[in-house]
Amino acid sequence: MKHKDELKREAIINETIAIVYAKGFVGVKMAHVARKVNISPSTLYVYFKSKDDLISTIATELLKNITEISQNQLNTNLPYKLKFKAIWLFYINFGVNNRKEMSFIHQVKQSPYFEMIPESLRNLKSSFVLDLLDEGKREGLIKNLDNKILSALLESFLNETVKLIDSKTLKLNEEDTNTMFLLAWDAIKN
Template identity: 80%
Template sequence: MKQKDELKREAIINETIAIVYDKGFTAVKMARIAKKVDISPSTLYVYFKSKDDLIQTIATDLLKKLTDIGQDQLKSELPYKLKFKAIWIFYINFGINNRKEVSFIHQVKQSPYFEMIPKEIRQLKSTFIFDLLDEGKRQGLIKNLDNTILSVLLEAFMNETVKLIDTKTLELNEADTNTMFALAWDAIKN
């Protein structure tokens, strides 16, 4: 069995994310990826058993990484609103600086691949966001509404903020970031 090279694995992952970003899942062909990263198709299968395994692995890793970083912010000793804002800014920055990865995650969530991701990973982000919202409710700072409704509202605000920055309608500056955060905060605050 061939030895795995971490740089080759990263190249395979990055090429797959780029293909999905540009053309969607149907354009992901194992032979094409192997050619782009300059390995043989048989070598590619040393790293990933199939296209499904490749996509599921990337999605699982991305979701776990994103949630782990957010959970670290949740442990912060900052007052609730500042902690909430720090998490908000982290996700906005992540969306801006990782467009291809965010697009990959969005596409996975709207496809059958999402069900291939282990359930505990699929639920990580919801659990993290729900914990954050529950903390705000316990402190009387957040409306006592269903967490699913609140989280969808916040995700829509974040996604649209990233789009507005991408299209240069908003600038990535303190004033515009504060405005968008204030609108989101006003929508959920008690």
Template identity: 50%
Template structure:
């Protein structure tokens, strides 16, 4: 069995993100990817069994890492509203500063690949959001409505905030992010 080189694996991931950003999943051809990286196709297959394995593995890795990082600054003593804002700001920053990764994850979520991601990764991601929403409901701070509705509301405002920043209508600064988070909070508070 051939030894896997972490730098080579990272190059595979980076070039896959580039291709998906440019052409979507249909643009991924293992031979083209290998050529783009400067490795043989057989070397690429040492790292990933096939295109599905490549996409699902990268998606799982990204979602696990992002989920973990999104709550790293959350502590038990942090008030609920500040917890929500911390997570929201993490996602704003991630969406802007890691647009290829965000694009990849967004496409995965809308595809059959999402169902192939290990359930432990998805369950961890979902549990963090559910626990946060349930805490807010328990404390009487946010509306006691379905978590999917809360997530959709927050997600829509997050998406539009990112677009406003990218299109330079607002800035990624305290004043503007406070303003946008106030819309989020007003939409979900009880």
């Protein structure tokens, strides 16, 4: 049995993310990924059992990392609006600086691969945002709407803000990100 090399594993993951960014999941062919990272297809299968395993493993690891980092960024001692803004800025910065990874996650969320991610992780990521929304509702600071509606609204604002920064319509600076944050805040505040 071949031993796993962490650098090869990372190269496989990075190449897969790049392919999905450029072509979507349909572009991921195991033999092509292996060729791009200069390994044989049989070596690739030492790391990942199948295309489904490859994609779901990458998605799981990305979601876990994003969730852990965002939770570590959260200063629970801040007033609610500032706490909310800190998370907002984290996701804007992460989205701008990790375009391919964010595209990968967005595509996974819209596909059957999302169901392959452990439910505990899907729930953890969701509960983090839902807990923050529930806190705002309890404090009477945000509208008492269904969290799915609030989450969809905020995710749309975040995604579009990242797109506007990518297209150079907005800058990744305090003024423009604050403007977009205030628009999102105005949409949900009580």
